[in-house]
Amino acid sequence: MSSTILFTTPPIATTNRSSLPPPSLAAATTTTKRHHPLPPDTLTLLIDKSKSVSQLLQIHASLIRHSLDQHPILNFKLQRSYSSLGLLNYSVLLFNRTHNPSVYFYTAIIHSHAVNSLHEQALEFYIQMLTHGVEPNEFTLSAVLKSCPLTPGQALHSQAVKFGFDSNTYVRTALLDVYARGGDVLSAQQLFDTMPEKSLVSLTAMITCYAKHGNVDSARLLFDGMVERDVVCWNVMIHGYTQHGRPNEALVLFRKMLTVKVKPNEVTLLSVLSACGQLGALESGKWVHSYIENNRIQVNVHLGTALIDMYSKCGSLDDARLVFDQIKDKDVVAWNSMIAGYAMHGFGQDALQLFNNMSPMRLHPTDITFIGILSACANAGLISEGWSFFHSMKDEYGIEPKIEHYGCMVNLLSRAGHLEEAYELVKKMKIDPDPVIWGTLLGACRLYGNIALGEEIVEFLVSQNLANSGTYILLSNIYAAAGNWDGVARVRSMMIDNGVQKEPGCSSIEVNNKVHEFLAGDLKHPKSNEIYMMLEEINGWLKAYGYTPQMDTVLQDIGHSEKQRSLEVHSEKLAIAFGLISTQPETTIKIVKNLRVLQFAFTSPIHPMYMGGEFQEI
Known part of the structure; x- marks a missing residue:
């Protein structure tokens, strides 16, 4: 962590102090000035309660007419209110017309820029403040550190040490967030470990740091030790599992979240739908969709796209298209998701037709669009069309x-x-x-x-x-x-x-909203005996119908019976056997394979007595 970088850059004036007030207030400045009939306390309350730009402009004009436009508290309140209503340029004009602004004015204008992700401008105001001899307080440093990139954040850390605010809880938490977002896990951990009191915000920042950089187990350890948890920390943990290839754990944690009565928001649902898609957990995905509808959560373009992606990956293209057709104001991402859904299932012509339908919508295709289109051409064997695209x-x-x-x-x-x-x-x-x-x-x-x-x-x-x-x-x-x-x-x-080890093949199946995973020759499942008994029945049915295993790709030069046995205990077959003993007749069984990112559906018309269905790659 740096403690030697100093700010020496000269101040950069965002707007000249002699700038005119907003055009809508210009006429008011020519009116004869007199004392305002309302006391400052009442005017302060009026400013705070203003909910629209027009109300605020009227109050501001009145203050100018009555010579109160330089009142420090009223000016400060106006500046903050303009920022909260999205008129950041008005706030800057007011700030630049303020004589000898105090640390509170600087903190407010810095905060206004930081929350709008205008990091460079926030830093410029901070440098300007130091140049004019105004010393920052802990709130100034917390404001300028908000969403600050790593390099200037390190310099601000040295400022915190210089002014004696490095032990302040707010400043320390803001610094932790800077290091966490910047990927400096070691510095973030050092700050966190030396915090005398760990707030909900600081704990969430550290969990985010661990989860973002793949250390999901350390994140979960911190998460489990939290006394208080809000929806943000639940989201961070669920998202961490989803992003780092542990979708089953994401779903388990989501169910626990519902059990303890924490209400999920859109961010939660986006992560959970992604986890369902990774697992091919269609029933869980449908339940999440039902939860969205039952709780009257608006299916905006983001949630709609996540639903399309989930249904596509789970093999339910009809549901995906239904969601797609219901989305209002579809953006190119939603179109891309539906095109990709058709592509991954071999419906090349449908994908191409959807692409052609984009043109009247005046949507410019992206590089992602063409990944979907070229994938569709590959799955459909459309060579000339592929070269053309x-x-x-x-x-x-x-x-x-x-x-x-x-x-x-x-x-x-x-x-x-x-x-x-x-x-x-x-x-x-x-x-x-x-x-x-x-x-x-x-x-x-x-x-x-x-x-x-x-x-x-x-x-x-x-x-x-x-x-x-x-x-x-x-x-x-x-x-x-x-x-x-x-x-x-x-x-x-x-x-x-070369020390190379083969990644084990793993197949998963969802039964009663729970995902079960199998490796080749797996004996760890509680129903292993029943699974292998069903596997013997399956092999008997297959032989009766004249099926012979393709053994020419078995890697070992072993005997015929050993080759056959190695094929019989593949993870996919174990998952199918478990599905047959765990579901009702006529149930479609979907298997997800990790190594090929494929799904297989098997429907048995009179299962388990008759094996008349067939594998269908979906």
Whole structure:
């Protein structure tokens, strides 16, 4: 934490002190001045109670007519009231016409700019105050620190030390917030640990700091130790879980929040809907939607877009489109979300039609729009259309393609079997390809049996230190599909030598608003015995219908029966078996897989006695 940076910048005048008053008050200044019949205390009360600009302007004009425009308290009240009503320029005019403004005037004008995210202007007024020999108080420092960036915040920390306010609770909390938002977790923690009293605000700031930077467990430890919790700290904790890949814990915490009678707000619901989408937890998402409707919470464009995203990821496109059609004044983000929903489920023509419908709305497509459109082309195999949209991004809309757009094109070409064309595109990219693009190419090499290209790509990735666990697994799959077990063995040796571990596949299923997760060969579930009994029944049904497992991609060169067994205990099958023993006949079972970010629906017409449905990728 810095304690040596000093402010030496000369003051910057925002407005000249000789500036004229607001035009609407100019005429009032020519009126003969006399004492106002109302005492200052009454006028102060009138200013405080003013709820509109017109009322405030009338009072201000009256003060000018009666020579009270330089009254320190009335002037101060007017300045603050103009700011609260959004007339910050009027506040600045008043401030600049004030003779020898005190620390209170400076604090008010600094605060007005800070709350409007005008950080530079707030700092300029602070420097001006120091230059004129006005010493700040703790409220001045708290005001200028509000939403302040890290670097000037460090300099202000030195000012707090200089003026003896560094131990003040308000100043210390504001400094903690600066370090937390700026990513200086160590300095934030040092400040927090040395606080004699930890307020709700300071605790929330520290939880935010931990959660924002991925230390969700430390955030939860602080959260659980809080005596008092408001909706803000609940939101921070739920959002932390959602943002860092722990959506199940976000939903559990949300249910606990409702249990203790804390009313969620829009921020809460946005995070919870995101968690439902990550998990594919459709029933939980529908319950949240019902909660919104039952509590008459307005579905604005932000909540509506979150609902579209959730329903799309949970495989319910009809619900997503229903929400989309009901949103008034849809912005481009809402359109993007619906286009992406169609794209991820292979409804390419619907996505393209929706894109065409945007033009009459005078909405300018963004780079996100084209990610959705190019994904739709990839899923629908629309190669010529994909190239057309890719070129139109820059030529027609002035949008420079990003890594995601190149990834969509590589995916489009790879899925269509145009591997060499996809590889040429990657080599000609203006930006470095990421692991997702290389993984897409490798996956296509496995699908189309192109071992030579797969080996070339892996050699390049290893030489550039770009290989990850997925790289090795995909190459292993390529070798395994070709029966090249020596190649599989070499890859496994490379993984061991480089300390690479395969991320375990995890499948989840939602039953009765609770999400259950399974790993391959999992025995930890309380109903493991019943699950494996159902799994044996499933395998029997499949064999009866002539199903034979595809064993050519099993990574080990092992015996036939061992390969078959390894396929039978996949996490997806365990999740399906649990769904069959836990739901009523005719229930649609949705499975979410972590490694492929896919969902599968299985509907059994007469389950569990008849396995007549089929897997449907959604």
